[in-house]
Amino acid sequence: MASRDEAPKLSSSVKLVLLGEAAVGKSSLVLRFVNDDFQENKEPTIGAAFLTQKCTLPTRTIKFEIWDTAGQERFASLAPMYYRNAQTALVVYDITKPTSLIKAKHWVSELQRQASPGIVIALVGNKLDLAAPVLADDDGGEEGGDAMNGGNRAVLTAEAKAYADEEGLLFYETSAKTGENVQGVFEAIANAIPESTLKPRAGAGGFAGGSGRAGAGSGGGDAGAAGMAVNLEDGVRAKEGCAC
Amino acid sequence: MSTTSPPPSPPSSHPSPSASTSSSNEDQLPTPRAPTHQTTITLTEDYFAPPLPPRPSLEVTTSNAFLSVHSATSSGASTPGLQAKPTTAISLPEGVHAQQQDAVVSGNGSITGAPSFSDSVSVKSLVPTLSAGDNDVESMLGEILEEEGEEGGFLKARRDILDSAGGGVGGSAGIEVEFEDDGWDESSDEEGLGEEELVARWRAKRKHFFILSSAGKPIYSRHGDESVLSGYMGVIQAIISFFQDDNDTLKGFSAGKHRFAIAASGPLYLVAISSMGESDSQLRAQLDALYTQVLSTLTLSQLNKIFAQRGNFDLRRLLGGTEVFLDGLSDAMTLGSPQVLLSALECVKMRKAHRENINSILLKHRSPNLLYGLVIADGRMVSVLRPKRHSLHPADLQLLFSMLFNASTFRDGGEHWTPICLPKFNSKGFLHAYIHFFRKEVAVVLISADKDAFFEMREMKGVVVEQLEKAGSIKIIEEAVSKGRYTTTDVLSSGTAIRHFLYRSKNNVQFTMPSFEPHFYTVIARRRLMNLYQRLHAAVHAKNAHLKVHHCIRNSSVSLSWVTPTFELYCVAAAGANRTALAKSATAIAAWVKREEERLFVIGGVASSPFLFYY
Numbered sequence: 126m127a128s129r130d131e132a133p134k135l136s137s138s139v140k141l142v143l144l145g146e147a148a149v150g151k152s153s154l155v156l157r158f159v160n161d162d163f164q165e166n167k168e169p170t171i172g173a174a175f176l177t178q179k180c181t182l183p184t185r186t187i188k189f190e191i192w193d194t195a196g197q198e199r200f201a202s203l204a205p206m207y208y209r210n211a212q213t214a215l216v217v218y219d220i221t222k223p224t225s226l227i228k229a230k231h232w233v234s235e236l237q238r239q240a241s242p243g244i245v246i247a248l249v250g251n252k253l254d255l256a257a258p259v260l261a262d263d264d265g266g267e268e269g270g271d272a273m274n275g276g277n278r279a280v281l282t283a284e285a286k287a288y289a290d291e292e293g294l295l296f297y298e299t300s301a302k303t304g305e306n307v308q309g310v311f312e313a314i315a316n317a318i319p320e321s322t323l324k325p326r327a328g329a330g331g332f333a334g335g336s337g338r339a340g341a342g343s344g345g346g347d348a349g350a351a352g353m354a355v356n357l358e359d360g361v362r363a364k365e366g367c368a369c
Numbered sequence: 370m371s372t373t374s375p376p377p378s379p380p381s382s383h384p385s386p387s388a389s390t391s392s393s394n395e396d397q398l399p400t401p402r403a404p405t406h407q408t409t410i411t412l413t414e415d416y417f418a419p420p421l422p423p424r425p426s427l428e429v430t431t432s433n434a435f436l437s438v439h440s441a442t443s444s445g446a447s448t449p450g451l452q453a454k455p456t457t458a459i460s461l462p463e464g465v466h467a468q469q470q471d472a473v474v475s476g477n478g479s480i481t482g483a484p485s486f487s488d489s490v491s492v493k494s495l496v497p498t499l500s501a502g503d504n505d506v507e508s509m510l511g512e513i514l515e516e517e518g519e520e521g522g523f524l525k526a527r528r529d530i531l532d533s534a535g536g537g538v539g540g541s542a543g544i545e546v547e548f549e550d551d552g553w554d555e556s557s558d559e560e561g562l563g564e565e566e567l568v569a570r571w572r573a574k575r576k577h578f579f580i581l582s583s584a585g586k587p588i589y590s591r592h593g594d595e596s597v598l599s600g601y602m603g604v605i606q607a608i609i610s611f612f613q614d615d616n617d618t619l620k621g622f623s624a625g626k627h628r629f630a631i632a633a634s635g636p637l638y639l640v641a642i643s644s645m646g647e648s649d650s651q652l653r654a655q656l657d658a659l660y661t662q663v664l665s666t667l668t669l670s671q672l673n674k675i676f677a678q679r680g681n682f683d684l685r686r687l688l689g690g691t692e693v694f695l696d697g698l699s700d701a702m703t704l705g706s707p708q709v710l711l712s713a714l715e716c717v718k719m720r721k722a723h724r725e726n727i728n729s730i731l732l733k734h735r736s737p738n739l740l741y742g743l744v745i746a747d748g749r750m751v752s753v754l755r756p757k758r759h760s761l762h763p764a765d766l767q768l769l770f771s772m773l774f775n776a777s778t779f780r781d782g783g784e785h786w787t788p789i790c791l792p793k794f795n796s797k798g799f800l801h802a803y804i805h806f807f808r809k810e811v812a813v814v815l816i817s818a819d820k821d822a823f824f825e826m827r828e829m830k831g832v833v834v835e836q837l838e839k840a841g842s843i844k845i846i847e848e849a850v851s852k853g854r855y856t857t858t859d860v861l862s863s864g865t866a867i868r869h870f871l872y873r874s875k876n877n878v879q880f881t882m883p884s885f886e887p888h889f890y891t892v893i894a895r896r897r898l899m900n901l902y903q904r905l906h907a908a909v910h911a912k913n914a915h916l917k918v919h920h921c922i923r924n925s926s927v928s929l930s931w932v933t934p935t936f937e938l939y940c941v942a943a944a945g946a947n948r949t950a951l952a953k954s955a956t957a958i959a960a961w962v963k964r965e966e967e968r969l970f971v972i973g974g975v976a977s978s979p980f981l982f983y984y
């Protein structure tokens with residue numbers, strides 16, 4: 126539409142990280158957002174994938190630099206590397222799996238403790254297509270367990286919403302499979318980023334920050350990783366300096 | 370060249386070991402003109418020398434000794450694989466022979482000889498779950514029984530591995546279908562099957578790989594689900610620890626037609642059960658590949674730490690998501706993997722100048738935190754960059770390749786940043802790999818020791834790809850890939866009897882081979898070919914086997930193995946091929962590879978640090 130590229134419009138890169146338990150659909154959400162596609166049998170992410178996607182809004186154009194992290198337990202210790210300096214985070218759970226919401230809450234509190242202070246967090250309940258077809262009132266009013274008849278929903282919208290409100294998070298339920306609300310989440314985020322944190326569009330700034338940043342507060346991280354998480358930060362300080 | 374000349378004398382179809390020593394020249398390439406093929410020892414033998422009586426080994430299966438503590442020979446069955454009969458013992462000396470005699474080989478000798486093993490009944494009683502009704506055992510053994518039948522002259526129809534010239538694939542198509550579903554591939558879905566059926570299916574697999582903790586906790590199994598497996602894991606653990614209690618290490622044993630190989634690696638036990646006739650050392654190499662894969666995910670230090678803290682930790686939690694890699698590797702090794710068999714990698718064949726172009730682009734734009742840089746296409750190497758001080762071990766590279774190509778997760782066109790431990794480089798820590806399949810089959814992989822180097826690597830990749838594009842290299846790579854491997858007729862004259870070969874360059878730690886087509890384009894044919902290679906490889910690598918040339922005639926094929934200090938060559942020709950012609954072809958292949966060396970391999974090293982192009 127806006128044929129010529131934004132003259133007055135604000136344009137900026139935003140670093141976004143996706144966190145959440147394995148198999149909740151993080152990669153699928155990104156795939157839907159970036160390629161408008163869905164794969165029934167997406168393989169687990171190993172480490173993290175990096176993608177970029179532009180999001181054009183009436184007032185601003187945002188280029189998301191997306192870190193789609195692996196939800197597997199052993200990668201938990203790497204997470205700080207990805208959320209450090211992130212301006213926004215999508216914390217994803219699976220509405221058919223209550224434990225995934227618990228895990229999501231762990232991520233939220235880790236972000237609140239350790240990520241940049243101004244970080245915009247969205248809580249996203251994915252796999253909405255698996256919920257029971259809730260016929261009438263779709264805005265939050267789940268009359269007890271009734272609405273769950275016939276569906277696989279195991280986390281009530283109201284419950285998650287209440288938690289999100291309490292913590293000041295954006296909240297959406299999505300389906301990467303049908304595409305429902307996926308664009309909506311990213312647009313909402315793009316709108317929610319405070320103008321002050323929008324840098325004029327520069328190149329991707331490394332894992333942002335200088336190079337002294339390394340360790341800091343990452344190691345212990347969140348106890349949610351059950352204490353047995355592998356420490357993937359045991360880097361190889363390659364014998365006698367490899368990069369000769 | 371003159372490979373098509375008619376055989377001067379018909380190939381002998383009976384074992385007639387003939388040793389002739391001419392120790393000269395073993396290192397040099399005999400020229401095609403050489404009046405006779407120059408071999409140190411020529412051995413003609415049929416692996417399964419005396420024709421077997423019809424399905425003799427059924428006796429074994431019906432006897433209740435599933436875990437056979439007798440020597441395989443005494444039970445009248447020849448164990449699958451490389452079984453030299455006493456007549457050939459001259460050239461396949463002690464090592465091989467002994468292995469055949471001892472059904473159970475432990476560190477200190479055979480189970481029958483182990484003094485502490487007084488209660489053989491109790492061991493058997495541990496195993497009855499493994500043993501089974503005749504049907505089950507037969508289904509487990511069916512494949513090998515049939516194969517041996519073939520060796521013995523039965524089931525002549527099953528010539529699908531090597532159809533004699535012109536016979537064509539069409540003729541064997543019908544036969545292949547018959548074996549399609551007994552196979553290794555997992556196409557059939559197992560949902561909704563009863564437990565009995567599940568167990569039966571599980572048993573019918575040709576090959577199993579297990580990983581368990583030394584406490585007996587299941588960690589990985591290629592086939593079968595928890596309900597089927599947990600019992601077996603317990604049995605295996607019990608057997609292993611039975612020996613360990615005596616400070617003895619159980620390395621392998623035979624049960625019926627199945628060979629069990631066991632490796633205790635760190636806090637893990639790895640077990641292979643195979644009915645495909647591999648030698649123990651080959652099975653062990655396969656287990657090592659699996660172990661390496663586990664290490665790459667966890668590092669040895671983490672693995673040790675975890676089990677030191679909690680002996681009964683459930684490691685599956687931490688390996689979650691890597692099953693695809695273990696599965697892919699297991700399947701490759703069941704199908705038969707030249708990489709694993711030869712411990713070597715394969716390159717995309719291209720002109721020297723083209724490869725040098727790519728090398729120099731990588732070199733020129735290498736960024737400060739780069740450790741290793743690779744361009745990979747179609748599962749093969751195009752170019753490898755490494756610092757002078759750090760060699761790159763083939764096992765580490767293989768691991769990387771198996772990760773990249775056994776799962777689709779990295780091939781989605783996106784950019785990836787993932788921790789990876791290359792155990793031969795350093796088993797204690799992680800490196801970080803930037804992986805980008807910037808074309809469907811072509812990837813740049815940049816490995817750094819710095820976990821924060823993603824954007825640095827990404828930038829380097831950007832420049833490298835741009836420069837490759839400019840230089841036309843990407844087009845060249847893609848063309849090379851789409852053209853596929855060369856064929857035997859590109860190497861030899863068009864009438865050649867040679868159907869396929871494997872050539873391993875020892876200096877380069879790389880191998881080359883022609884296309885599997887047209888003769889081995891089905892999965893079955895390919896698996897059989899690889900099975901043959903594996904037997905040839907075992908023969909020339911058997912302990913104490915000082916074979917330099919090994920000539921093997923079977924009903925379905927004639928083959929030749931040739932080992933020199935600089936290379937190993939395995940060639941397979943159509944049945945009835947003449948021996949002299951075969952030797953001449955081998956010579957011609959070796960000469961061809963020598964000539965094409967710089968196109969076939971990534972060259973870059975002195976002998977002591979084999980790999981590769983370096984900076």
Ligand SMILES: Nc1nc2c(ncn2[C@@H]2O[C@H](COP(=O)(O)OP(=O)(O)OP(=O)(O)O)[C@@H](O)[C@H]2O)c(=O)[nH]1
Pocket residue numbers: 145146147148149150151152153154164165166167168169170171194195196197251252253254255299300301302303690
């Ligand atoms: N029905 C349904 N299935 C989904 C949806 N999103 C993802 N899936 C499926 O859930 C599985 C896991 O999806 P992924 O996108 O790989 O999950 P992930 O969070 O990236 O997992 P990790 O990379 O292991 O952390 C896949 O089989 C998807 O096809 C959805 O909205 N609806």
Ligand SMILES: [Mg+2]
Pocket residue numbers: 151152153168169170193194195196
């Ligand atoms: Mg993912």
